[in-house]
Amino acid sequence: MPSIIDRAKHLLLQPQQAWSTIDVEPTDTLSLFKGYVMPLALIPALCGFVGMSLIGFSVFGVSVRVPLFSGLVNMVLSYALSLVGVFVLGLIIDALAPTFGGQKSQIQALKLAAYSMTAAFVGGVFTLLPALSMLGLLAALYSFYLLYTGLPVLMKSAPDKSLAYTAVVVVAAIVMGLLMMGVSSLFTRSHGPSVALGGAGGMTVSTPSGKVSVDVAGLEAASQRMQEAARQMEKAQNSEALPAQSLKAALPQQLGGMPRTALEVQDGAALGLPTSHASATYTQGDRQVKVEITDAGALGQMAAMAAGMGQSEKEDEVRVEKTWQEGGRTLRQRYHKDNSHAEFDVVLKNGVVLSASADYMDVQALQALLAQVSWSGIEALERKAKS
Numbered sequence: 001m002p003s004i005i006d007r008a009k010h011l012l013l014q015p016q017q018a019w020s021t022i023d024v025e026p027t028d029t030l031s032l033f034k035g036y037v038m039p040l041a042l043i044p045a046l047c048g049f050v051g052m053s054l055i056g057f058s059v060f061g062v063s064v065r066v067p068l069f070s071g072l073v074n075m076v077l078s079y080a081l082s083l084v085g086v087f088v089l090g091l092i093i094d095a096l097a098p099t100f101g102g103q104k105s106q107i108q109a110l111k112l113a114a115y116s117m118t119a120a121f122v123g124g125v126f127t128l129l130p131a132l133s134m135l136g137l138l139a140a141l142y143s144f145y146l147l148y149t150g151l152p153v154l155m156k157s158a159p160d161k162s163l164a165y166t167a168v169v170v171v172a173a174i175v176m177g178l179l180m181m182g183v184s185s186l187f188t189r190s191h192g193p194s195v196a197l198g199g200a201g202g203m204t205v206s207t208p209s210g211k212v213s214v215d216v217a218g219l220e221a222a223s224q225r226m227q228e229a230a231r232q233m234e235k236a237q238n239s240e241a242l243p244a245q246s247l248k249a250a251l252p253q254q255l256g257g258m259p260r261t262a263l264e265v266q267d268g269a270a271l272g273l274p275t276s277h278a279s280a281t282y283t284q285g286d287r288q289v290k291v292e293i294t295d296a297g298a299l300g301q302m303a304a305m306a307a308g309m310g311q312s313e314k315e316d317e318v319r320v321e322k323t324w325q326e327g328g329r330t331l332r333q334r335y336h337k338d339n340s341h342a343e344f345d346v347v348l349k350n351g352v353v354l355s356a357s358a359d360y361m362d363v364q365a366l367q368a369l370l371a372q373v374s375w376s377g378i379e380a381l382e383r384k385a386k387s
Contacts, residue, residue, distance in 0.1 A: 004035070004036060004039055004040065007036065007115075007118075008040070008118050008122060011115055011118045011119075011146060012118065012119060012122070012142075015145070015146055015149045015150070016149060016153075018115075019115075019149060019150045019153040019154065020153060022111055022115060022150075022153075022154065023108075023153050023154050025111075027107070027111065028107065029107070029110060032110060032111065032114055033083065033086075033114075036114060036115070037083060037086055037114045037117075038083065040117075040118065040121035040122070041079055041082045041083055041086075041121055042079065043121050043122065043124040043125055044078070044082070044120070044121060044123075044124020044125075044127055044136075045075045045076075045078050045079035045082070045124070046075065047124050047125050047126075047127045047128045048074070048075065048078065048124065048127040049071045049072065049074070049075040050128055051127045051128045051129060052071055052074075052127075053067070053068050053070075053071030053072075054071075055128065055129065082121075085173075085176065085177070086110075086113050086114050086117055087110070087113075088176060089113040089117075089169070089173055089176070090106065090109045090110035090112070090113035090114070091106075091109070092169055092172050092173070092176075093109040093112055093113055093151075093155065093169055094106050094108075094109035094110075094155075096165065096168060096169060097109070097155045097156075097157065099165075100151075100157045100158060100161040100162070100164060100165035100168075101156075101157050101158030101161050102151070102155035102156050102157035102158070102165070103155060103156045105154075105155070108154045108155060109154070109155065111154060112147065112150045112151065112154045112155065115146070115150065116143050116146040116147040116150055117143055118143065118146065119139045119140065119142040119143040119146060120139055120140040120142075120143040122139060123135065123136045123137075123138070123139020123140055123142075124136060124139075126139070138296055144166070144170055147166055147169065147170070148162065148163070148166040151165050151166060151169075241267070241275050241276040241295045241296075241383065242276055242295040242352065242381050242383055243276065243384075244265045244266060244267045244276040244277065244278055245265065246381055247265070247276055247277070247278035247293040247295065247352075247378075248263065248265050248278040250278070250293060250373060250374060250377060250378050251263070251278060251279075251280040251291060251293065251373065252372065252373065254282070255280075255282045255289060255291065255369055255372055255373075256282070256289075256368075256369045256372065257284065258282035258283060258284040258287060258289065259282065259283070259284065260280050260281070260282055261281050261282065261283040262280065262281035262283075263278075263279070263280050263281075264277075264278070264279045264280075265277070265278045266278075275294070275295060275296050276294075276295045277292065277293070277294045277295075278292070278293050279291065279292040279293070286360070287358070287360075287361070288358065288359070289356060289357070289358040289361070289366065289369060290356065290357050290358070291354070291355070291356045291369075291370065291373065292353075292354070292355040292356075293352060293353070293354055293355075293373075293378065294352065294353045294355070295351070295352045295353075296351065296353075317337075318336060318337060318338075319334065319335070319336055319337070320333075320334070320335055320337060321333070321334045322334075328349045329346055329347060329348055329349060329375070330346070330347040331344075331345070331346050331347075332344070332345045332346075333345075333363050333367065334363075335362075335363040339360060339361065339362050339363075340359060340360060341357075341358075341359050341360075342357070342358055342359075342361050342362065342363040342366045343355070343356070343357045343363075343366075344356050344357075344363060344366050344367045344370055346370070346375065348375055348378055348379050349379050350378070350379050350381070352378050352379070352381075354370060354373060354375065354378070356369060356370040
């Protein structure tokens with residue numbers, strides 16, 4: 001068996017070849033966990049502890065550190081639950097195999113669950129700096145693609161059913177993750193969460209910091225969205241990100257009467273998939289607004305799908321945060337009640353993310369400013385095939 005580093009690198013850069021090797025590789029549950037899952041699962045647990053409790057993070061301009069003891073408890077719990085999560089995910093994959101033309105095999109399903117989590121585990125390094133948490137999310141979303149490519153190889157699922165198989169497994173994993181969040185909160189909060197099932201088929205997980213709701217009755221629609229996202233992910237392997245210059249062109253010279261005073265454009269790659277980014281700062285007197293446009297290719301499609309499955313609201317004495325869906329897009333606003341800071345994000349239909357932030361501005365005013373950027377124009381842009 002190759003080293004952990006070699007195996008992880010092979011999976012991230014050449015998943016098809018890696019799965020073919022893993023398919024015929026003999027192993028057992030104990031060896032798989034001790035030799036691969038347990039070491040990799042330490043990355044997000046340890047980095048999360050360092051980032052949240054030792055380095056700290058900024059929320060609405062306020063520096064915050066999680067107390068040391070609470071951070072240690074959360075680290076141990078997140079590590080333990082991640083191991084449990086891999087095992088349960090393997091059981092789900094195995095149980096669903098016959099439904100999608102596959103062959104039941106608990107060890108093959110466990111191998112698939114363990115190795116498909118590679119991107120999420122490695123991406124845990126970004127929790128060292130909470131400001132880079134979006135990169136961690138992209139890494140986690142790439143694990144969905146690893147799962148998609150591995151299902152027909154390890155579980156022998158019918159090729160025409162692999163997309164649906166992936167969709168159902170991912171939806172089940174998301175629901176499982178919400179339940180695990182609730183379990184974790186029982187130990188890290190003085191008041192535990194509650195899980196409520198609505199009459200219309202909805203599920204709500206309530207914690208002291210807010211509520212997260214999932215439309216369980218709409219899982220079939222979510223599965224269809226996942227299938228489309230998986231198709232886009234596959235297509236992204238042979239397509240470029242939107243040109244950064246196109247994103248730059250979408251940033252107007254003026255915004256709400258404020259001239260553009262700074263501009264930055266970047267092209268890069270995350271986990272081998274194309275990304276592009278453009279940002280602009282608009283300043284007039286004491287007012288300053290920063291607008292960012294980010295394209296993560298088909299990973300953005302996966303993010304749009306995941307965000308579109310639920311909505312959330314959080315509120316305390318100082319801050320308010322709300323996420324909702326509108327017109328096929330996912331919108332999120334975060335702001336201080338005294339209007340000292342506001343942020344507004346929108347995930348467009350093609351997965352491109354628009355973000356705006358400002359100090360001493362009402363969040364509705366910030367949203368109105370971001371609306372002056374052509375959302376539909378960005379959605380109409382087409383990604384070119386790789387040459």
